[in-house]
Amino acid sequence: MSLLDVRNLQTHFRTRGGVNRAVEGVSFHVDAGETLAIVGESGCGKSVTSMSIMRLLPENAARSAGEILLNGRNLLDLSEAQMRDVRGNEIGMIFQEPMTSLNPVLTVGAQVKETVALHQSIPSADVHDRALRMLELVGIPDAARRMTEYPHQLSGGMRQRIMIALALVCQPKLLIADEPTTALDVTIQAQILELLRDIQREQGTSIILITHDLGVVAEATDRTVVMYAGRKIEEAPTATLLAAPRHPYTQGLLAAVPRLGGDGSGRLAEIPGQVPDMRKPMTGCAFANRCAQATDFCRAHAPALERKAPGHIAACHLAEPEILA
Amino acid sequence: MTPLLSVRGLSKEYEVGRSLFGKTTKTVKAVQDVSFDIAKGETLSLVGESGCGKSTVGRAIAGLHAATVGEVLLDGRSIADTPSAGWHSRVQVVFQDPFSSLNPRMRVRDIIAEPLTNFGSTRAKTEARVKELIDLVRLPRDAGDRFPHEFSGGQRQRIGIARALAPKPELVICDEAVSALDVSVKAQIVNLLADLRAELGLALLFISHDLAIVDHITDRVAVMYLGRIVEIGTRDDLFGAPVHPYTRALLSAVPVVDPGQRRDRIVLQGELPSPLSPPSGCAFRTRCPLAEPGCAGNVPALTDVGPGRQVACPVVTRTTADVN
Numbered sequence: 314m315s316l317l318d319v320r321n322l323q324t325h326f327r328t329r330g331g332v333n334r335a336v337e338g339v340s341f342h343v344d345a346g347e348t349l350a351i352v353g354e355s356g357c358g359k360s361v362t363s364m365s366i367m368r369l370l371p372e373n374a375a376r377s378a379g380e381i382l383l384n385g386r387n388l389l390d391l392s393e394a395q396m397r398d399v400r401g402n403e404i405g406m407i408f409q410e411p412m413t414s415l416n417p418v419l420t421v422g423a424q425v426k427e428t429v430a431l432h433q434s435i436p437s438a439d440v441h442d443r444a445l446r447m448l449e450l451v452g453i454p455d456a457a458r459r460m461t462e463y464p465h466q467l468s469g470g471m472r473q474r475i476m477i478a479l480a481l482v483c484q485p486k487l488l489i490a491d492e493p494t495t496a497l498d499v500t501i502q503a504q505i506l507e508l509l510r511d512i513q514r515e516q517g518t519s520i521i522l523i524t525h526d527l528g529v530v531a532e533a534t535d536r537t538v539v540m541y542a543g544r545k546i547e548e549a550p551t552a553t554l555l556a557a558p559r560h561p562y563t564q565g566l567l568a569a570v571p572r573l574g575g576d577g578s579g580r581l582a583e584i585p586g587q588v589p590d591m592r593k594p595m596t597g598c599a600f601a602n603r604c605a606q607a608t609d610f611c612r613a614h615a616p617a618l619e620r621k622a623p624g625h626i627a628a629c630h631l632a633e634p635e636i637l638a
Numbered sequence: 639m640t641p642l643l644s645v646r647g648l649s650k651e652y653e654v655g656r657s658l659f660g661k662t663t664k665t666v667k668a669v670q671d672v673s674f675d676i677a678k679g680e681t682l683s684l685v686g687e688s689g690c691g692k693s694t695v696g697r698a699i700a701g702l703h704a705a706t707v708g709e710v711l712l713d714g715r716s717i718a719d720t721p722s723a724g725w726h727s728r729v730q731v732v733f734q735d736p737f738s739s740l741n742p743r744m745r746v747r748d749i750i751a752e753p754l755t756n757f758g759s760t761r762a763k764t765e766a767r768v769k770e771l772i773d774l775v776r777l778p779r780d781a782g783d784r785f786p787h788e789f790s791g792g793q794r795q796r797i798g799i800a801r802a803l804a805p806k807p808e809l810v811i812c813d814e815a816v817s818a819l820d821v822s823v824k825a826q827i828v829n830l831l832a833d834l835r836a837e838l839g840l841a842l843l844f845i846s847h848d849l850a851i852v853d854h855i856t857d858r859v860a861v862m863y864l865g866r867i868v869e870i871g872t873r874d875d876l877f878g879a880p881v882h883p884y885t886r887a888l889l890s891a892v893p894v895v896d897p898g899q900r901r902d903r904i905v906l907q908g909e910l911p912s913p914l915s916p917p918s919g920c921a922f923r924t925r926c927p928l929a930e931p932g933c934a935g936n937v938p939a940l941t942d943v944g945p946g947r948q949v950a951c952p953v954v955t956r957t958t959a960d961v962n
Contacts, residue, residue: 354820355791468909469688498687498847499891500906506893507905525820528893555895569825570895571850573877581854583829584822587790 314385315342316519317366317487322379324358324365331592335361337543338379343487348513348520350530350551353540354566356588359523362540363489366521367406368396383487402432405480409492411472415464421448421475422460425482432483447482448475452508470501477508484516491523506533527570531555539563542589542599545618549625559627562600598630606631640714641675642841643699643729643809648672648708650694654914666913668694670865671708676809681835681842683852685888686862689910692845695862696811699843700731712809727757730802734814736794740786746772746797747782753804771800775830792823799830803838811843816851828855849892853877858946861885864913864921867940871947881949884922920951928953 324336336358343349351359364370365377368388381388383403388396400406408414416424425444429435435443448456451474464472473493480488490509494502510533513520522534530537530551537554539547539562547560558564568582586603589595598616601607608630616628622635650669657663669691676682684692698705701717710717717725730753733739740749750771754764772781775796786794795815802810812831816824832855835842846852852859853873860870861884869882880886887904906925911917917924923933930953940948941955949955 354822470909498910499849500687500887501909502893503891503903503905526893527821527895531895532893566821567895569822571825571828571848571854572895573850573853573889573892580832581825581828583825585826587792587823 316345316384317343317521318380318382319362319366320380320382322362322365322377322381324361324370324375324377326375328592333591335543335591336365336377339540339543339545340379341538341545341548343519343521345486345519346513346517347536348522348534350534350537351521351523351540352525352527352530352537354525354588356542356591357540358543359540360491361543363406363491363521363523366489367400367404398432401428401480401485402483403485404487404489405483405485407473407476407480407488407490407493409495411469411476411496412464414476415472417464420461420463421467425460425475425478428479428482444478444482447478450512451475451478451481452504453478469497470504473497473501473505474508477505477512481512481516481518485518487519487521489521489523492525493522494529495524495526502529509533527555527567539566542595543591544599544628546600546629547625547627548618549622549627553622553625557622557625559621559625559632560600560629561604561606561631563627565603598628642678642680642713643676643843644673644709644711644714645675645695645699646673646709646711648695648698648710649706650691650698650703651706664914667865667916668913669698672862672865672867673708674860674867674870676841676843678808679835679839679841680858681844681856682858682860683844683846683856684860684862685846685849685852687847687888687910689864689913690862691865691913692862693813696731696813696843696845699809700729700811701725702731723757726753727805728807729809729811730805730807731811731813732795732798732802732815734817736791736798736818737786739798740794742786744785745782746777746784746786746789749786749797750782750800750804753801757805767804771804774803774834775800790823791819792826795819795827796830799827799834803834806838807840809841809843811845813845814847815844817846817848824851831855849877849889861888864911864916866921866937866950867948868922868950869948870940871944875944875947881943881947881954882951883926883928883954887925887927 320340322336322339326333326335339362353359366381377389422444425447426440429440429443445456453459453474494505524530534551537551538545541562547563558567565584569584571581584603589599597612597614601611611630616630618626618628621627621632648669649671651665651667653665655664672695684695686692697703699710701722712728747768750768751764754767768782777796816827819827828851834840844856856873858872859876860867863884869885880889887906890904908925911924919934919936920938923929938950938952940950943949943955
């Protein structure tokens with residue numbers, strides 16, 4: 314059984330302009346000890362998916378349907394009190410902007426200790442030790458002194474390490490990292506990705522890494538789910554996906570990534586057009602209006618996810634399945 | 639031949655922290671002794687991590703703030719001796735955030751027309767020019783009547799570019815102009831900038847932390863670390879054979895998309911030091927894998943290591959000299 318099994322997740326928002334179908338029937342699973350990438354551009358629903366798993370969306374405006382099974386238990390059926398116990402204890406989360414997710418008026422130590430005291434029934438004398446050990450684990454130099462400091466006294470990279478410490482201090486089995494390195498410089502990004510890898514190796518934590526950066530996907534993940542317009546459009550082992558993408562959107566995205574070793578001409582492959590308005594009902598393939606190969610059939614019939622090769626599924630009428638000998 | 643833009647010994651200090659009686663207690667040296675040229679139609683990229691001073695250099699050139707020391711010259715004429723309208727009509731900026739750099743209460747037509755009106759263009763001329771610009775940046779024809787919020791991030795950045803191009807500048811400073819955009823849209827805007835550069839013969843100062851984008855668009859590159867240029871050279875030289883240990887680490891930290899193309903990664907230890915109290919001597923020595931005791935002494939000067947190629951690291955220049 315998978316650690317996390319998301320089945321046909323739908324998250325819709327009520328807005329003034331109509332119902333925004335931010336996530337429209339997404340299914341995926343995360344196995345123990347693996348890193349899954351969810352990749353896509355702004356508005357594709359990747360962050361809403363993670364917020365739905367954590368049930369952090371405002372319940373009066375957002376409605377989630379489907380199943381989110383964590384060790385077989387559907388998180389959507391839990392009461393708010395039960396859910397509070399899941400957050401932090403069983404699923405940890407790191408957000409993109411460490412400055413706005415840390416409390417500016419509490420010391421870093423107090424915030425880590427609060428998390429431990431709230432979720433773990435350990436003697437209060439041990440809480441401090443546990444917090445200190447966690448900060449050392451995430452590579453905070455001089456951790457004992459840093460515990461007495463406030464978030465504004467730390468650099469962006471250090472703050473993100475504190476966020477990781479907060480997310481992992483209760484040893485959750487699953488860590489959701491939502492664009493954890495997007496706000497960081499490349500040399501610091503390399504440090505944080507290395508840290509996540511080390512922690513996973515030591516503690517066997519499963520990670521969902523949500524990102525728009527295919528470079529990060531390539532460096533840090535085992536399997537990748539590509540999302541477009543609230544739907545999963547392709548899924549494969551990361552190496553396979555990057556080497557032989559089957560969906561035209563994934564192909565376009567990969568071609569558009571600037572790589573070192575350019576020719577200085579300034580030309581990059583581009584995907585024309587923009588993502589569709591998620592408040593309007595969609596017929597046919599969501600990518601059809603930007604797809605160079607789209608046919609009338611594509612515009613009329615939404616493609617289903619089909620197996621194109623072992624472990625490789627894609628939602629495209631035009632991607633022929635690999636013929637197996 | 640005089641280059642289009644010359645920056646000579648540019649330094650910029652900010653005063654931070656004041657005592658009770660208004661006396662300045664600390665200064666941040668955001669930029670120190672930066673010099674470079676940009677020729678007509680050439681693209682120079684300033685790269686480095688946050689806080690390295692690259693945007694401060696851009697702002698000084700744009701005339702948005704004055705340099706503490708040093709000169710900025712356009713065709714040999716200093717910014718200090720040029721009336722501001724004259725300067726701004728030749729040097730324009732495209733900013734990073736297409737959401738906060740456009741006035742939400744103005745129609746796109748008026749946003750693009752504003753620099754023209756400011757520089758005294760007549761109404762009829764302005765109208766014609768705005769139409770021309772909307773076509774030039776490939777916005778839909780009816781864009782002029784709409785407001786910024788009706789556009790996506792990429793479209794807004796096109797509006798920002800149209801506004802910058804309105805007074806027919808010779809130099810456009812792109813300050814992280816594509817950093818906030820999604821991959822597929824980023825490619826559209828980079829292509830647009832490349833086309834415009836070719837069509838209009840623009841010189842670009844491309845300020846970015848994204849080395850892969852820089853590699854696609856630039857002629858020359860200057861790498862900055864904590865307020866100083868540590869390496870400068872042509873794109874082929876600098877990306878092909880980086881010399882300064884910081885440049886090498888920066889290049890090796892760029893994630894590689896293609897499987898089987900992994901490079902050896904140099905993961906730098908430690909953090910960027912605070913510009914309030916930079917390390918003595920070479921500012922990079924606290925994170926440098928090659929640092930020697932001697933690096934704490936003098937600030938290393940930029941030394942020539944080839945045609946148009948300079949590096950500020952005595953350790954590597956000494957060892958390469960040994961090899962040759």
